Amino acid sequence: MAKAPVLTPQAEDFPRWYQDVINKAELADNGPVRGTMVIRPYGYGLWERMQQDMDARIKAVGVQNAYFPLFIPQSYLAKEADHVEGFAPELAVVTHGGGKELEEPVVVRPTSETIVNEYFSKWVQSYRDLPLLINQWANVVRWELRPRLFLRTTEFLWQEGHTAHASYEDARAFAARIHREVYARFMEDVLAMDVVLGRKTARERFAGALNTLTLEGMMGDGKALQLGTSHELGQNFARAFHTSYLSKDGEQELVWQTSWGSTTRMVGALVMMHGDDNGLRIPPRLAPIQVVVLAIKGDDAVLAKVREIGELLTAAGVRVHVDDRTDTPFGRRAVDWELKGVPVRVEVGPRDLEGGTAMVVRRIPGGKEPVRAELLPELLPKVLEEDQALLLRQARERRKARTTDVTTLGEAAEAAAAGGWARIRWADLGPEGEAALAERSVSVRCLVTEDGAVPDADDAPGNVAFVARAY
């Protein structure tokens, strides 16, 4: 008799499988206020490692961290017309503070362009102060009617970058650099994610931006998820907040700006892009625990061996956890590490000791084989790099297999409904076609050029649209 699955199978009900994984792998719980989320230690450990790696990449392009207040006067948002229109329906409003009703209500930041510009306008005086490159790691709040853990939550954690430049070209190049050099490289190299880089259509653009660059990923059910965005803000906020500088020629000029963000949603994407019916599969370069060494039984020789292997692997630069909780049944622990997606398990029992081997179980390709214990420190770093590459390859192959080239709106909608993506010439779709698709809950995820590059304009000839259902 087959044992009952721990998780709802993906093919049966993907959203329920997702909920099951989040719950059973102890990534997060629903918060008490609708749409909020408690990130549990295992989930937060993934986010922490994403933060560390991204933070280094953000600093490497010359950006400095700072911190702006959570509370923004309501009047600030109103200064940029498109911005307030986009965010007003999602705001949380504080009306009382310190036991009194406030004279002016304050909003809990949904994003910080307005308050950042209030300060940029003070800090920027001359061309010498530019470019001004700032990032913050913070929580933001956007009231969410149909919340889903990590993917859409009322409060989420993110980094938001805000920059000011002396010219349009410089700002534009910087937004593109973040898009490609920071976000895309991080997602591909560390998260092993397959991402399409493109530009958003006018309909999907950030409220207040001239252009939004996006990274889109295909999840395990063929739906799309937006993984990060980088915006060219032009002079829209500079105009609203009088953020100007004295140019080399002695003229007072408005700055050109960018903003860009990536969020805890990436944890949800990690689950949905790499997970399978047995749970998570964490890319080795991200994994807080790359290898777990399990004692099958609690006898002294086994315990000594798992600790010894743990030390050898640590010395070889592997992030190891030794599981010697032998008062919990081995099978339960093995299933739990599988659920949690730890890339490699090394299992040691009395019989392995006799043979001088350990059982190496690989989570990503699956399969197990006995390996002589002394070979592990040389073997496992290679295995981890192989499996990192495999995850990315599998994600790429899935997108390739599930993407259809089409020429009509009807075919595009059909491909999306069938759980895949469609590629269609933007000239064959256009804003009207996009609006018609929206009524069928299908959206244009992004535009790319014929050869897959990021286009300079929405209506550049040859632009191709990726069309899909999305989270």
Added chain:
Amino acid sequence: MAKAPVLTPQAEDFPRWYQDVINKAELADNGPVRGTMVIRPYGYGLWERMQQDMDARIKAVGVQNAYFPLFIPQSYLAKEADHVEGFAPELAVVTHGGGKELEEPVVVRPTSETIVNEYFSKWVQSYRDLPLLINQWANVVRWELRPRLFLRTTEFLWQEGHTAHASYEDARAFAARIHREVYARFMEDVLAMDVVLGRKTARERFAGALNTLTLEGMMGDGKALQLGTSHELGQNFARAFHTSYLSKDGEQELVWQTSWGSTTRMVGALVMMHGDDNGLRIPPRLAPIQVVVLAIKGDDAVLAKVREIGELLTAAGVRVHVDDRTDTPFGRRAVDWELKGVPVRVEVGPRDLEGGTAMVVRRIPGGKEPVRAELLPELLPKVLEEDQALLLRQARERRKARTTDVTTLGEAAEAAAAGGWARIRWADLGPEGEAALAERSVSVRCLVTEDGAVPDADDAPGNVAFVARAY
């Protein structure tokens, strides 16, 4: 003619000197909503390094990071009577979300004991789940009527630890361990701060705690500042939230808890404990920039030399910044680095090149001397460690010099008013004396034993009170 000072001298007006430093060293600005704060990159860089170091120490005692929501249902706070009484006057309340009035208003977390317990009560089932050791890095909001940047702000950043244990003894030992092993060691070893470790009186205890352990520092004007606290919560929150576990004996028992926090206030303390009339003095172990190498003039040989020195020092493990902005006058740059408290400046001009030397200027002891450039990589790491030790010694000596042993309430109040601390037997003061001092804006900072240890109880015989004015 003496040049006009950049800062208000400390002796003239200490609070104004503090404001000047925060402003001129570009640490922070006031936010638009009363009491909020914008932390600028240089100030945030100090906080970031504090975070990194503390985070490693917190993890080293077995604690894991997680994240709990910003929004807490108002009803949660009411569950623990003392807690709500303490925090109600400082709450910020969200009444509207997503364009609608909320059915139940939510508070912006002033601290997270209540929401943490809601989840601990779900996560803890058996004695095997204990101890549960959790920390979060987050922002919190406490409405502040008399705000001062870093010291008292409506929103501040902090870490808050929350733990649950199977016994009173275990919880108590853990609170003490955080107090001594994490907070005190960090503050002494990294921040070079002189701290008194003691216990708070009942009057000064955290709202909902059985006991609060504190670290108190003396600022440059002789006032006291609370630098971190670690609370024994007993079973107060466990009772309110039914946080219980099945013991080894098969009994359902309430857990015993601790909570503990340290905040961005430490940045303000750093300014006020180590700063002088020329600005900040950053302890070398904390300093994001330990050594700045300045080109006095912009000629090629000088620029090549400062870059070479920068590389040599980086290779020697020093955190270096090369200042080659020779379009800004040298004098202005030198004053700016002095203001910012960078521990060592290495200044190179054409004349130094001829002699093969560089001018080494030490911010902490003051003074400058020429050093042969090739000796810098060996010399400067030693200088940095010496100056780290000197800062701590100076802080200790100041406290010693400005602390008076007294025997009456009147003498204690006088010593505090004169800009110092008083030590008085707690038996000679007691809660009535403490209340009388409070009317003169003087407080009992903490209680210690006769030989300076942390007492087991408020009324242990021989307890001594430190009495001072405080920020």
